[in-house]
Structures are given as C-alpha cells and as structure tokens.
Amino acid sequence: MNRQKSVGLYADKIVTLFNQSYQSYGTRRIRFDLQKENIWVSRRYIARVMKALLLVSKYTVKRYQSHNTEVNETATENHLQRQFDVGDKKQIVVADLTYIQVKQRWNYLCVLVNLSDRQIVGYHVGQHKTAELVMSALSQIKLPLSKLDLFHSDRGKEFDNRLLADCFKTFNITHSLSKKGCPYDNAVAEATFKTIKTEFVKGQRFNSTAELQRAFSAYA
Numbered sequence: 001m002n003r004q005k006s007v008g009l010y011a012d013k014i015v016t017l018f019n020q021s022y023q024s025y026g027t028r029r030i031r032f033d034l035q036k037e038n039i040w041v042s043r044r045y046i047a048r049v050m051k052a053l054l055l056v057s058k059y060t061v062k063r064y065q066s067h068n069t070e071v072n073e074t075a076t077e078n079h080l081q082r083q084f085d086v087g088d089k090k091q092i093v094v095a096d097l098t099y100i101q102v103k104q105r106w107n108y109l110c111v112l113v114n115l116s117d118r119q120i121v122g123y124h125v126g127q128h129k130t131a132e133l134v135m136s137a138l139s140q141i142k143l144p145l146s147k148l149d150l151f152h153s154d155r156g157k158e159f160d161n162r163l164l165a166d167c168f169k170t171f172n173i174t175h176s177l178s179k180k181g182c183p184y185d186n187a188v189a190e191a192t193f194k195t196i197k198t199e200f201v202k203g204q205r206f207n208s209t210a211e212l213q214r215a216f217s218a219y220a
Contacts, residue, residue, distance in 0.1 A: 010039060011171075018055050019048035022156035028080075050195075052170040053145075079176035082154045084188050086115050093121065095153040096189035097129055098196070102206045109216065110137040113192050120192070120220045123200045125213040138167070145171040148175050152176040154186050167213050177216050179208060 007016070018028050025033075027050065029044040034041060050056070086092055092115040099106045110133045112122035122135035141148070151168060153159045154175050168175045178185030200219045206212040 008060050009047075010041060010052065012142075012144055013037075013039065014046060015053060015055065018050070019139070023055070024057055024183055051163070052167045054132060054167065055138055055139070074175045076175055076187055078152075078179055079150060079174055080185070081189070082185060084115055088116055090149040091116070091147055092150045092152065093135070093141070093148060094186055094189045095134065095151065095159070096186060096193060097156065097158065098193045099134070100125075100206065100212060102209060102212055107206075107209050107212055108133060109196075109212075110134050111189070111192060111196070112137050112141065113189055115188060118188065118192075123216060125209055125216060127209055128150070129156070129158045131158050131164050134158055134161075134164065135167070145173065148173050150174045150176055152178070152186065153189075154178045154183070155180050184205055 005022075013034065014030055015035050018025055021029070026096045030046050030050075031041065031043050033045075057077065077143035080092070080094075093112045094115060097108050097110045097114045099108055101107075105127070107125055107127055108129050109119055109125050110123060113119065122137040124133055124140070126133040126136070138145075138151075148171065151173050153176075158159040160176070165175070167173075183190050196219075198214065204214065204215070
C-alpha cells in the first residue's frame with residue numbers, strides 16, 4: 001500500500017472525531033475513540049494525518065504557521081485550463097474566498113465547489129484569510145481526499161502554504177493555480193460567489209462569526 005492510501009485509509013474518520021470534539025481532541029483521545037470502534041492505529045499515524053489536514057487541537061500550544069514560497073509564482077501551473085465541464089470523469093474542486101461584513105469588520109468565507117455538479121462541497125468562515133481557513137473547508141468534503149484528482153484556486157496568499165502542499169502531496173491531489181490576475185481561470189468559483197452575494201449576503205446583517213457560519217450552513 002502506497003503512502004497516499006495508507007495515510008488516507010482512516011483520515012475521514014479522524015476528521016469526524018476531531019470535529020465532533022469541537023476541535024479539542026489530540027492524538028491520544030482520537031486513538032482511544034478509534035479503538036472503541038475496533039480501529040487500531042498508532043498515535044504516530046494519527047499525528048501524520050492531522051498534520052497533513054492541518055487539524056490542530058485548540059489545546060495544543062504549538063501552532064503550525066504559514067510559509068510563503070515562490071511556488072505560487074513559478075512552479076504551480078494551471079492544470080485546469082478552463083476545462084470546467086468535466087462530467088463524472090474526474091473529481092475536481094475549485095476554491096475561492098470572499099469577504100462578508102460582520103459588525104464593523106470583515107470576515108472571510110472559503111467555498112469549495114465540485115465541478116461535476118456545481119454543488120458546494122466544503123466551506124468555512126473565519127476572521128482571517130489563512131491556509132487554516134482553506135483546510136477547514138477542505139476537511140468538510142465527504143469524498144475521501146484520496147479520490148480527489150485536482151484542486152484549483154487563484155493565486156491568493158492563503159493557497160500558497162507548505163502545509164497545504166503537504167496535504168496535496170499526501171493524498172496525491174494535483175494543485176492547479178489560475179494565471180495571476182485572471183479571474184476567468186476560476187470562473188465557476190467566481191460565479192458561485194456572485195450567486196452567494198445576491199441570494200445570501202444582500203440585505204443580511206451578522207453579529208458574529210459563529211452567526212455567519214450557522215447562517216451559511218443553512219443556506220448551503
């Protein structure tokens with residue numbers, strides 16, 4: 001079994017347990033709950049999966065930081081090439097972020113859209129445009145990450161992150177980036193946000209990030 005399949009075997013279960021604990025569980029408690037379901041894995045394996053998916057317990061002192069590299073400018077190509085009508089042949093997700101006002105400050109919404117049916121398959125709201133926000137949205141995808149063929153986004157700083165790159169490598173996901181300054185390369189995500197702004201944001205007032213998250217969950 002190759003490394004991608006090995007790491008991805010129980011990844012979805014680990015994500016579920018982590019989210020059910022309100023992001024408080026570490027490797028020890030996750031391993032304990034897995035054993036109750038007759039799933040026997042080491043804490044090292046769980047730690048590897050959590051690192052790949054950027055799952056950091058709120059009680060963990062050490063925080064993983066973003067690392068800006070030149071990959072966003074040079075190495076990562078546009079593998080999607082505006083081929084938006086893929087049918088069921090491949091599992092391709094496009095991603096983007098937009099800002100929504102919460103009281104007197106901006107919050108950010110990250111949305112992931114499946115190209116095969118144009119449905120929102122992952123989303124998350126946060127107060128900062130970070131890779132952590134993207135990873136939180138990515139962890140919501142019901143499809144096993146090992147079955148995801150391609151992840152496309154623009155060249156925003158939040159998509160230029162070493163831990164995101166490690167996640168894509170772990171699950172053998174091709175990362176595709178739009179040409180700099182070209183929104184047409186991510187037209188499906190752009191169109192999705194236009195609809196969201198019209199149907200969801202317009203005329204609404206949100207008092208907290210949690211309220212915005214709940215409201216968008218009901219909408220999506």
